[in-house]
Amino acid sequence: MKSYNVNLLRSYNVSQQRKFSEPWQTKKPDNPTIASVFNEASKQLTEQRGEPDFFYVNEARKLLIIVENKDSITQHEGEMIDKNIPLYAVNGLLHYLSFVSDVAKMTSPVQAYLQGWCIVGIALSGDITSEYNHKISTFMVKEGTVRRLEIKEILHESDYIELFNSYDLEAITE
Numbered sequence: 001m002k003s004y005n006v007n008l009l010r011s012y013n014v015s016q017q018r019k020f021s022e023p024w025q026t027k028k029p030d031n032p033t034i035a036s037v038f039n040e041a042s043k044q045l046t047e048q049r050g051e052p053d054f055f056y057v058n059e060a061r062k063l064l065i066i067v068e069n070k071d072s073i074t075q076h077e078g079e080m081i082d083k084n085i086p087l088y089a090v091n092g093l094l095h096y097l098s099f100v101s102d103v104a105k106m107t108s109p110v111q112a113y114l115q116g117w118c119i120v121g122i123a124l125s126g127d128i129t130s131e132y133n134h135k136i137s138t139f140m141v142k143e144g145t146v147r148r149l150e151i152k153e154i155l156h157e158s159d160y161i162e163l164f165n166s167y168d169l170e171a172i173t174e
Contacts, residue, residue, distance in 0.1 A: 020157045022058045029055040033113045034064060037106065041099045043086040052096045061161055062117040064100070068093035069124045076125035076135045089123035090137050094146065097121045101141045118164040121146070122154065140164070 028051055029035050041050030054067035070076065070089040077090035085095045099105050100119050119141040126134035138151035140163060149163070 018154055018156050020056060020058075021061075022056065025055045025057065026053065027051040029057050031057050031059065033110055037099050037110055037114075038096065040105075041096055043092050043095055045085070050096060050099075052093070056157075058157065061157070063120070063157065063161060064114075064117055065120045065122060065160065066093065066096055066100070067122045067124060068096065071126070073126040073133065073135050076123065077137065089125045089135075093121045093123040093137075093139065097139060097141060097146045101144050101146050103144060118161055120160050120163075 028038075034055070034057060038050045038052070040047040042048040043050055052066045053069045054065075056063070056065035056067075068089045070087075075088050078084045078088040081091055081094055083091070085091045097119070100114065103111050106114070121139040121141070123137040123139075124134065128134045128136075136152050136154065138149045140147050140149055142164070
């Protein structure tokens with residue numbers, strides 16, 4: 001059972017003075033179009049509904065952040081990304097990001113709706129409130145491609161927007 005919850009994420013953002021204008025949501029976002037993307041995204045590959053641990057949705061700024069979390073840093077990333085999807089934060093996150101990056105997995109209305117959105121994925125493991133007992137991996141979806149970024153912390157909402165607007169992707173990707 002996960003001890004990590006959205007309140008811990010919120011308190012981390014407050015303690016680190018991270019600014020977000022909308023509330024973080026657990027499991028299923030309030031936005032029905034974004035929620036529909038995950039209708040067949042089960043990490044068990046059963047084509048049932050899949051639910052990342054947390055979402056951040058700002059419709060006005062067209063920002064979507066998807067978070068997958070595991071309690072222990074030993075569950076951060078498996079050696080084979082497409083295997084053991086439920087067991088590792090990065091593996092699970094990349095599975096979910098495939099549903100927002102692969103247009104073949106989306107209906108036409110969802111494709112049109114997500115056009116121009118900034119989509120970020122964050123894999124968390126361990127205790128985020130402990131300086132040395134957590135890991136963070138950050139990914140972005142740009143032009144249908146998922147890219148790993150060299151960002152090992154949670155940023156401000158505006159910093160994520162800026163990633164898409166002006167940063168040199170070659171300089172920030174691993």
